[in-house]
Amino acid sequence: MFSCIVDADVLKKLVKASSILVDEAKIRTSSEGISMRAVDSANVAMVSFELKRDAFELFEADESEIGVDLHRLEDVLELGKKGDKVSLSVMDDEKLRIKIRNLSYTLSLIDPSSMRRDPRVPNLEFSAEVWVNGMEVDRAIKAASKISDHIVLGVENEVFYMEAEGDTDSMRLELTKDELLELKGGNARSMFSLDYLSDMSKSFRTTDEVRIYLGTDYPVKITFPVTADGEVSYLLAPRIESE
Amino acid sequence: MRLNCIRCKGRELCHRENCPFRNVFRTMRNLRFERVIEAITPPSIFVGRFGYPKVSIGPLGVREESMMLEPPEKWGSLDIPDFLANRLSMIHGRTFRDVKARDRILESIQEVAMSIKPSDVEMEFEKEPRIREIFDEVIAPVGIAGDVKRLRLIDNPKIPKKVENLLSDDFRSEEWIKELYESGFSNYYIEQLLSSGVAGSERRRRLVPTRWAITATDDVLGRFLINKIRRYPEINEIRVFSGELMGNHFEIVLIPGRFYFELMEIWMPRDWLSATVIEIDRENERGKKEYSKLSGGYYAARLPVLEYLESQKRCASVIAIREIRPSYWAPLGVWVVREAVRKTMKERGKRFERIEDALEDLKSRLKTPESLWRDKIKFLKRRTLFDFS
Numbered sequence: 001m002f003s004c005i006v007d008a009d010v011l012k013k014l015v016k017a018s019s020i021l022v023d024e025a026k027i028r029t030s031s032e033g034i035s036m037r038a039v040d041s042a043n044v045a046m047v048s049f050e051l052k053r054d055a056f057e058l059f060e061a062d063e064s065e066i067g068v069d070l071h072r073l074e075d076v077l078e079l080g081k082k083g084d085k086v087s088l089s090v091m092d093d094e095k096l097r098i099k100i101r102n103l104s105y106t107l108s109l110i111d112p113s114s115m116r117r118d119p120r121v122p123n124l125e126f127s128a129e130v131w132v133n134g135m136e137v138d139r140a141i142k143a144a145s146k147i148s149d150h151i152v153l154g155v156e157n158e159v160f161y162m163e164a165e166g167d168t169d170s171m172r173l174e175l176t177k178d179e180l181l182e183l184k185g186g187n188a189r190s191m192f193s194l195d196y197l198s199d200m201s202k203s204f205r206t207t208d209e210v211r212i213y214l215g216t217d218y219p220v221k222i223t224f225p226v227t228a229d230g231e232v233s234y235l236l237a238p239r240i241e242s243e
Numbered sequence: 244m245r246l247n248c249i250r251c252k253g254r255e256l257c258h259r260e261n262c263p264f265r266n267v268f269r270t271m272r273n274l275r276f277e278r279v280i281e282a283i284t285p286p287s288i289f290v291g292r293f294g295y296p297k298v299s300i301g302p303l304g305v306r307e308e309s310m311m312l313e314p315p316e317k318w319g320s321l322d323i324p325d326f327l328a329n330r331l332s333m334i335h336g337r338t339f340r341d342v343k344a345r346d347r348i349l350e351s352i353q354e355v356a357m358s359i360k361p362s363d364v365e366m367e368f369e370k371e372p373r374i375r376e377i378f379d380e381v382i383a384p385v386g387i388a389g390d391v392k393r394l395r396l397i398d399n400p401k402i403p404k405k406v407e408n409l410l411s412d413d414f415r416s417e418e419w420i421k422e423l424y425e426s427g428f429s430n431y432y433i434e435q436l437l438s439s440g441v442a443g444s445e446r447r448r449r450l451v452p453t454r455w456a457i458t459a460t461d462d463v464l465g466r467f468l469i470n471k472i473r474r475y476p477e478i479n480e481i482r483v484f485s486g487e488l489m490g491n492h493f494e495i496v497l498i499p500g501r502f503y504f505e506l507m508e509i510w511m512p513r514d515w516l517s518a519t520v521i522e523i524d525r526e527n528e529r530g531k532k533e534y535s536k537l538s539g540g541y542y543a544a545r546l547p548v549l550e551y552l553e554s555q556k557r558c559a560s561v562i563a564i565r566e567i568r569p570s571y572w573a574p575l576g577v578w579v580v581r582e583a584v585r586k587t588m589k590e591r592g593k594r595f596e597r598i599e600d601a602l603e604d605l606k607s608r609l610k611t612p613e614s615l616w617r618d619k620i621k622f623l624k625r626r627t628l629f630d631f632s
Contacts, residue, residue, distance in 0.1 A: 023529070041473070041501045041528040043627035114474065122632035219631055237626045 002029050002064060003089040005057040008080035008100060011088075013226045014049045015077060017203035017234075019070035021047045021196075026112050027068060029061040033229075039119040045196050046119060046235040055229035057085065066090055067110030073098075076105050122235065126213035126221065128155040131182035132175060134224065137162070137212075138205035140173040145194050147171060150239055153214055154189035160212075164194075181209055188214035190238040200234050271331055271386060276371045281397075282334055283308055286355045286362050289335050289385055290438045292452030300439075300450055301337035301391060302355045302364050305329075311361065315383075315431045319488045319582040323573060326489075330575075331376065331386030336366035338391050342440065342449040349440070351396045356439030358400035359432070367393040381454045381539040383576035403428075406436070416443035420463045430546065430581070434460040454539070457577060461542035466530060468549035473502045473528040475558045481595040482559075485608055486587030489579050490571030493563065493587040494605040495548060498598060498622075500560035502528040505622050506544050508537055509566045509611050519615055525622075540565075543577035547584040562622050566609055598623075 014036075018025055021040040028035050033055070037048040053059045073096075080086055080100040087099040090109070098105040140162040144151040147166030154161050160180060163172040177183045204210050204224040213221040217240075223233040282304025291299035305311050312318065312329045321329070338348060355362060372389025405426050409419055419442040423433050436442050438456035440449050451459070477499045484495040505525035512519055524537045535541035548561055565580070595601040606613045617623075 039628065042503065042625065043501065043629060044625070046628055119628075122628050124632060219628055235628055237628045237630065240624055240626065 001090070001092075002061045002066065003087075004034075004059045004061070005085050005087045006051070006055065007057075007227070008077060008084040008086040009082060010051070010055065010227045010230060011086055012074070012077040012080070013203065014051065014230065014232065015070055015074050017200075017226075017232045018047050018049065019074055020199035020203070021045050023070060024110055024115060025068055025070050026115050026118065027066045029064050029066065031061060031063075033059070034061070037118050037121070038116075043119075044193070044237045045200075046121075047232065048121075049226075049230065049232045051227075051230040053229075055227050058087075064090075065112040066096065067112040067115050068096065068107070069110060072107055076100075076107065079103060079105075122219070124213075124215075124219060124221065124235075126185070126188070126215050126218070128185035128188040128214045129182070130155065130160045130180060130184075130212045130214070132160065132180055132210055132212060134201070134204040134207040134210040136173070136175065137210060138201040140171070141194065141197050141201045143171045143173070145198055148194065150191050150193055151197060152189060152191045153212070153220060154187070155183070155185070155214060156187050156189070158183060182211075187216070188218070189216050190214060190218050190220060191240075192220060192236055193239055196236050200236070203232060271374055274332070274374075274387070276334075276368075276373075276387070276389070278371060279365065279367045280304075280306065280334065280336075280372070281363060281365050282306055282336070283311060283361055283363050284355055285311055285314070286358045286360070286400075287333075288352055288356045288435060288439055288453075289337075289382075290450050290453045290456070291337070292454050294339070295452065296342045297339055298342060298450055298452055299335075299337040299339055299388075300349070300352055301335055301394070302352060302366075303333045303335050303385065304364055304366070305333055308361075314429070315578050316429060316582065318383075318578060319586060323489055323571075323575070326575065327384065327573065330384050333386055334366070334372055335375075335385050335388040336364070336368070336372075336391040336394060337388055338394070340450065342451070344450075348391075348394050351394055353439045353441050354396060354400040354402070356435045357402045357406050357441060359403060360398075360401045362400060363397035365393075365395040365397060366391045378574055379454065379576065380574045381457055381577050383578060384573075406441075410441065413444045416447075416459075417463050419443060420460055421467050424464055424467070430460050430464060431578075433464075458539040458542050461539070461546050461577075461581070465542055465545050465549055468546075468553050469502055469528060469530065472549060472552045472558050475552070475556050477501075478555070478557045478559045481598060481601045482592040483595065483601050483605055484587050484590050484592045485605065486583065486590050488583035488586055489575065490568040491579055491583040492566040492568060492609070493544075493583055494566075494608060495564075495584070495587055496562040496598075496601050496605070497548075497552075497559040497592075498562070500558075502558050503560035503622065504545055504548070504563070505561065505620065506537060506541055506563045506565065507616060507620065508540070509564065509609070509616055511566065511568050511611060513569050519611055521616055521619055523619060523621060539577045540580045543581040544584050547581060547588050550585075551588040560622065562620060564605070564609070564616070566611060568610065 022038040033052040035050040039046045096107040144164035147169045148164040151164045158177045207224040210224045284304040287303040368389040375388040377385040434456045438451045482497040510520040
């Protein structure tokens with residue numbers, strides 16, 4: 001049994017942030033709120049989100065799992081306008097009822113036991129942490145996409161940089177400690193596929209505070225809030241620089 | 244075209260002692276044709292792609308039953324010259340139509356396409372049919388063509404009940420392809436139906452050039468199978484399959500993991516002037532966004548591997564290596580690739596614990612030095628999130 005009312009916009013952000021990596025998601029519900037964790041088919045990237053019960057206008061849930069087709073849910077949520085509330089409920093019939101204003105929609109659920117088990121969370125230790133405006137990161141990613149398939153993210157002597165090298169052109173963005181919201185830890189440098197990062201940056205480009213955790217030839221973790229009581233987190237494996 | 248033989252077509256520009264084309268063309272040059280030909284069709288039709296949306300369409304037939312080729316599943320048992328001799332003696336009785344046209348002649352051609360038993364056809368030509376070789380990487384060669392004035396099906400076609408039922412339903416082409424495949428029809432039959440313009444929902448039916456229909460069928464079936472396979476449990480050890488057909492050598496490595504398919508094509512040098520050419524394409528379970536740069540061969544190589552995984556009800560990450568040897572001297576169509584992989588997947592696979600051991604094993608069977616291809620395998624460069632904890 002699950003029933004809630006929440007800002008359509010918040011839910012849409014969570015679903016969009018996840019659907020860039022996976023088609024289906026197993027959403028966990030508990031009395032604390034909802035959460036989800038999934039890796040993409042190549043095991044290269046992970047997305048997780050959490051939305052606490054305080055983010056909801058109404059929230060009633062047992063411990064359970066709901067298997068949803070994210071693209072279909074996204075299609076339904078597209079029907080909502082800014083400021084709309086969406087009400088979700090699951091009864092015993094394995095269907096998700098969605099209501100946006102006077103529009104009701106019933107979506108078939110996927111049996112969670114037929115879905116891939118939740119991935120374990122890799123145990124990672126990062127050497128640097130950067131808090132930065134999402135728009136800056138998005139700009140650098142867009143610039144890099146024009147010249148290359150991959151981008152380097154790093155920290156050197158308290159400067160956060162993003163750089164890419166194409167066959168003939170190159171690009172570099174530098175942000176000093178003063179220009180950042182926060183910079184902790186030491187040096188780091190890893191290369192990532194822009195295929196993944198471009199999709200990810202669409203979810204956080206309007207966010208003021210994006211936290212990036214880095215290491216050397218190491219995965220990156222990117223977390224950002226979607227509302228006061230909800231957060232999305234990405235993990236992305238690096239590429240080998242010699243490629 | 245990568246092959247010089249195709250340009251020369253038996254003019255012996257290479258001064259090779261044994262010109263592969265000579266015998267084939269000697270037979271063909273001696274063929275004389277009448278205005279009216281009674282031919283027997285396997286049954287088979289061909290739809291050209293040039294001039295689209297006005298395309299050539301018509302049955303393919305031979306004059307004597309003894310010249311008739313077996314169904315494509317068995318073509319691989321011939322050697323290349325025999326296959327070519329057979330295939331090039333086929334007569335394409337063609338007529339030109341808009342892809343959306345409907346008339347009596349088209350209906351007869353469609354009946355040929357749907358029929359599952361050989362049938363006699365009488366073709367009256369505008370003028371005597373002529374040698375007109377069509378060589379292509381995707382479609383099987385066609386030798387002789389002429390414009391038909393009149394076309395008559397002598398036998399009644401034998402059309403499967405399943406197809407009759409589909410004709411009256413309003414399914415999309417993709418559904419047709421899946422339905423027919425699940426009922427046990429071969430990809431060769433399906434692609435022929437698709438190109439004849441009987442498949443799909445009624446309003447949208449149209450002729451589809453053979454070349455496009457072949458790859459569309461391979462791709463639709465492939466995506467259909469991937470969608471099932473990605474939910475199966477993973478295989479529990481590394482398996483290596485090895486096989487060859489008409490100079491196309493395959494090494495196929497199945498690795499426990501989520502669905503992933505990578506095809507590496509190694510084109511061996513054909514003379515001392517040319518170099519080895521290596522090309523790669525790949526996809527994961529979310530599929531490809533664009534047409535493969537390896538063209539129809541990619542989809543043809545993928546299908547039999549998926550058929551194997553489906554038969555085992557198992558999921559795997561796949562690295563497929565296709566080494567194209569100089570003995571594959573004429574492009575015969577992607578059926579060679581498909582049947583080569585089908586044959587390969589029927590072999591007894593070897594089992595390994597580590598991917599390094601599997602590569603060590605297969606490198607001895609490839610003629611191309613390891614240093615040229617090993618570093619190009621994208622799968623080996625991947626780092627996953629779980630390599631770090």
